[in-house]
């Protein structure tokens with residue numbers, strides 16, 4: 001029987017700050033909750049603290065995708081692995097330090113899979129090794145190699161950490177993208193370069209075609225005539241064909257496209273991901289800086305939208321308008337902005353001043369995009385529905 005669809009897809013923003021975190025925004029990380037599984041996208045400093053404040057269960061994290069190796073996107077991965085894989089521990093009174101025997105009692109079925117740009121493997125291997133961190137379960141790192149990167153090797157002479165599996169792949173680009181870096185019965189993940197100040201990628205999470213909508217009235221006369229139990233409607237709904245006792249063949253409704261979610265890292269131009277990103281139900285795009293005269297008191301008198309856009313781009317980032325324009329180009333249904341300058345406080349649910357700023361940022365993006373725009377704040381959760 002073809003697979004059913006995922007019961008739910010939900011995103012929880014764990015950190016929405018750019019370079020500097022603030023009391024209201026942590027560094028970049030978001031959790032994609034697929035039914036009961038959790039995949040993290042980026043893992044800035046203190047992501048594990050944010051997890052503790054959220055409803056996302058750390059123990060459910062199975063995969064971590066890193067968009068680029070800038071610290072604000074990866075500094076949190078070592079402590080998170082230590083906690084998630086029961087490594088760092090610490091001594092409990094009267095009990096030996098669990099780190100002492102962690103490496104000999106690994107649970108081989110609980111593997112964390114990490115995908116990142118070149119250097120992710122070396123960073124994790126060196127970080128864990130130099131801090132004498134042993135883990136209770138293994139991990140593996142797959143790297144997305146740009147054409148200008150070495151196409152093989154580990155980018156470090158340090159030998160593998162005792163918990164690092166040797167099966168980490170170096171994934172080579174095909175036609176400018178990395179198609180299907182992960183795939184199972186329900187979902188595929190692809191990646192593509194996006195332009196930033198350092199090698200950076202965006203990820204496209206694509207639910208495989210899901211069961212179509214069934215109209216039971218269309219099938220009932222045939223089922224009644226042949227005394228077929230109505231329970232076959234469930235099989236038809238999943239797209240199966242059923243042969244009735246009199247030879248009549250009933251075909252279920254054709255499957256329809258699943259949900260496509262595009263999660264970008266930092267960028268001043270994500271065009272290279274366009275062929276993979278079209279018709280997304282959700283685009284998550286950074287909006288580091290905005291021109292907000294009269295609202296942002298730091299606005300200088302000679303600042304114009306153009307000067308802010310030029311400055312923002314020169315640092316590898318985007319404005320809300322740039323995000324809105326890209327959402328329009330890919331015909332996205334919904335746009336969520338993240339990775340905000342520390343100037344834009346993330347307490348807009350309780351603070352009037354912050355609400356004004358974030359509403360203004362939203363409307364700048366909205367000026368370029370007809371779909372729904374949301375400014376993310378830390379610990380905000382969003383359900384991703386199947387489009388009607």
Ligand SMILES: [Zn+2]
Nearest residue numbers: 018019072266
């Ligand atoms: Zn960043």
Ligand SMILES: [Zn+2]
Nearest residue numbers: 068070196266
């Ligand atoms: Zn960056």
